Amino acid sequence: MNVIEIAEKFPEELDAIKFFERFRWKRGKPICPYCDNVKVSKRTKDFRFKCYSCTRTFSVTVNTKLHGTGLELKKWLFAFSIVTDAKKGLSAMQLQRNLSISYPTAFKMYHRIREFMLDENTELDELDGIVEMDETYVGPKRPRLPNSQKREMTSSEGIEIPELDERIDELKEQGIKFKRGRGNPAKADYDVKRGRGTKKIPVVGIVERGGDVVAQVMKNLSAKNLIAMVKKTVDEDKAVLVTDELPTYKKMDSFIERVMINHKKLYSYKGINTNTIESFWAIIKRQIMGQHHHVTAKHLPKYVAEAVFKYNNRNDDDMFVTLVKNAMQEKY
Ligand SMILES: [Zn+2]
Numbered sequence: 001m002n003v004i005e006i007a008e009k010f011p012e013e014l015d016a017i018k019f020f021e022r023f024r025w026k027r028g029k030p031i032c033p034y035c036d037n038v039k040v041s042k043r044t045k046d047f048r049f050k051c052y053s054c055t056r057t058f059s060v061t062v063n064t065k066l067h068g069t070g071l072e073l074k075k076w077l078f079a080f081s082i083v084t085d086a087k088k089g090l091s092a093m094q095l096q097r098n099l100s101i102s103y104p105t106a107f108k109m110y111h112r113i114r115e116f117m118l119d120e121n122t123e124l125d126e127l128d129g130i131v132e133m134d135e136t137y138v139g140p141k142r143p144r145l146p147n148s149q150k151r152e153m154t155s156s157e158g159i160e161i162p163e164l165d166e167r168i169d170e171l172k173e174q175g176i177k178f179k180r181g182r183g184n185p186a187k188a189d190y191d192v193k194r195g196r197g198t199k200k201i202p203v204v205g206i207v208e209r210g211g212d213v214v215a216q217v218m219k220n221l222s223a224k225n226l227i228a229m230v231k232k233t234v235d236e237d238k239a240v241l242v243t244d245e246l247p248t249y250k251k252m253d254s255f256i257e258r259v260m261i262n263h264k265k266l267y268s269y270k271g272i273n274t275n276t277i278e279s280f281w282a283i284i285k286r287q288i289m290g291q292h293h294h295v296t297a298k299h300l301p302k303y304v305a306e307a308v309f310k311y312n313n314r315n316d317d318d319m320f321v322t323l324v325k326n327a328m329q330e331k332y
Helices: 003-009 013-026 075-083 092-099 103-121 147-154 162-174 221-235 248-255 274-290 300-313 319-327
Strands: 127-139 201-208 211-217 234-243 258-259
Touching: 013 075, 013 319, 075 092, 075 147, 075 211, 075 319, 092 103, 103 127, 103 300, 127 221, 127 274, 162 258, 201 221, 201 274, 201 300, 211 221, 211 234, 211 274, 221 234, 221 248, 248 258, 274 300
Parallel strands: 127 234, 234 258
Antiparallel strands: 127 201, 201 211
């Protein structure tokens, strides 16, 4: 539902409340959240019900994930719509402007919405069929090296340019300064503090061709972590795993059928490729890095959850309703 439809469908706060009530209770018929009694008063002026048994009052959001936000439910509906419609991602600042709320409120709302998305992501069926697995790094863009430096650095050892480039960029991110035209890391000034918090963070993804994706932020890409992820999310008997030549993936061969594409030689061979997961990485980077310039390890899982949710619901017009449903889940 787009914002115009929402404005038309929910002109008053009560219209929004009734909509949420339909997802909270069967046929929208209120039940006391404190004692499960069904005999309750009519809605009072402040949109609450009073229980005839325990005499407590409650609103539709009591004990749900929207409990005590202090925001009109209409605003939540607008926020759900704006966020799900933003295919390329959105910043909290854009949400702030669209909803005429403060930045901290917009920030909190957006993170809450990502939590609802994460809830949805955890209820997926196991992936099967052709399933691609790959890893990427999300974080600040690497600075470009001047060409003169590139040449000097790569002349002697016969090391391939891309690999060395990456190494240099890694070192630069750690705060090592290269002197122009010399390119000798040994002579570089090293300032540990500068590099902190700007490191790229590994994200591992598994996608079923034509199906869903799962993605997970990982502290390290150990065989143990990767195997645990496959076992948890993939149906090992009904799937063929496609990976690149990263040695860790070899350890999967003991429990799942696997084919490998060697990216040093070619990117696709008779349908053996990791193109689907690669295109998901492109989406995730656009959504995250296009909107958020400082992504911390703490928040990255939520940004990833948003990208996964949008990808898995890409053919679904009702992302909006899914969010309303998840927002109305009771929390205990
Ligand atoms: Zn009660």
